[in-house]
Amino acid sequence: MIVRKYDFLYDEKTYAEIPCQLYCPVHTDVQEYVHLISKGKFAEAHALIRETNPFPSVCARVCQHPCETGCNRQKLDKSVSIRTLKRAATDLSEADFIPPPKTYPTLEKIAIIGAGPAGLTAAYDLARLGYRVTVLESEAHPGGMLRYGIPSFRLPREVIDKEVEMIKRAGVDIRYNTRVGKDITLNELRADNKAILLAAGAWKPAMLKVTGEDYEGVYHGTTFMYRVNSGESIPVMGKKVVVIGGGFT
Ligand code: SF4
Structure with a gap:
């Protein structure tokens, strides 16, 4: 089938x-x-x-x-x-893949908070159904966890950027550096949109619930990756580093 x-x-x-x-x-x-x-x-x-x-x-x-x-x-x-x-x-299709034509949706307006994988996937689907979608992103770049949670050697940033360009071709408008609650209120969004989707991300780290995990110099994976991928330097205390967890992070 x-x-x-x-x-x-x-x-x-x-x-x-x-x-x-x-x-x-x-x-x-x-x-x-x-x-x-x-x-x-x-x-x-x-x-x-x-x-x-x-x-x-x-x-x-x-x-x-x-x-x-x-x-x-x-x-x-x-x-x-x-x-x-x-x-x-x-x-292997890079040379001959033809992107779908650019579209201009005309139905009701929908606001999506967060330009991570969930928000952008919903935006893509809704735009293809004809809705006028605006995505509000607090960061300067799209991708959410893809960009700020995954190291670039695993997921090159140009790969994310190319995918986002395709999503924009479907008619999705993305506004960066826009934090809901600071730059625009939820009530303002409600007044201007038929629906609002909250897709602000899953940034809460998995806690070990052990004594000392809140000490200075102890970083959780998601926080650590966010800071590294945002270009921040991470102060390291002492000469030895212990990593708990053998995953990709
Ligand atoms: S690799 Fe992931 S996205 Fe692709 S078919 Fe499998 S589950 Fe679906």
């Missing part, structure tokens, strides 16, 4: 027979894009992925690929490397 119809995007029953597509949070049409890649049709695969995901090049690098957890191929040997194939579709 091939499912591409946008209306069914969030109806899980539609994907019940396709575990990879069901496990993917944006229900990417994995079967079909892998099929297109097998035919050497990288640009078509890229366009198909972009139908439900405005961040294919980002996901190709940093998605935790739950789709592979659901892959039926595991019953035979191991999962298809779906995320890596997404990287092939996006990287």
Whole structure:
């Protein structure tokens, strides 16, 4: 079964027979894009992925690929490397991928607070449905956790910028350095918009709940990454550093 119809995007029953597509949070049409890649049709695969995901090049690098957890191929040997194939579709189509035409939505206005992956994905979907979307971002650049939470060696900033350009082509307006509550009030937004989406991010660090984690010189991963990616220097006390956690951060 091939499912591409946008209306069914969030109806899980539609994907019940396709575990990879069901496990993917944006229900990417994995079967079909892998099929297109097998035919050497990288640009078509890229366009198909972009139908439900405005961040294919980002996901190709940093998605935790739950789709592979659901892959039926595991019953035979191991999962298809779906995320890596997404990287092939996006990287190898750079020369011949034609971006969709620029669009100018005309329906009601919607404000989205936060230009991170959640806010921009919602903005992209709403703009393609015809709504006039304005995204308000407190930082000077888009991407939220993608830009300020992930090191650039894992996710080059030009990859984020290219994806955001595509989102803007769908008709999304992004206003930077705009903090809701300081530069504009929620009431002002309510007066001017049909709906408001709060997508301000998940910046609260996972606390260990151990004595001393609030001492000077102890940094939590998200705070540390935010400061590094914002260009701040981090004062280091002493000559030894202990890192708790062996993840990417
Ligand atoms: S890599 Fe991520 S975005 Fe891509 S199909 Fe798998 S779960 Fe979906």
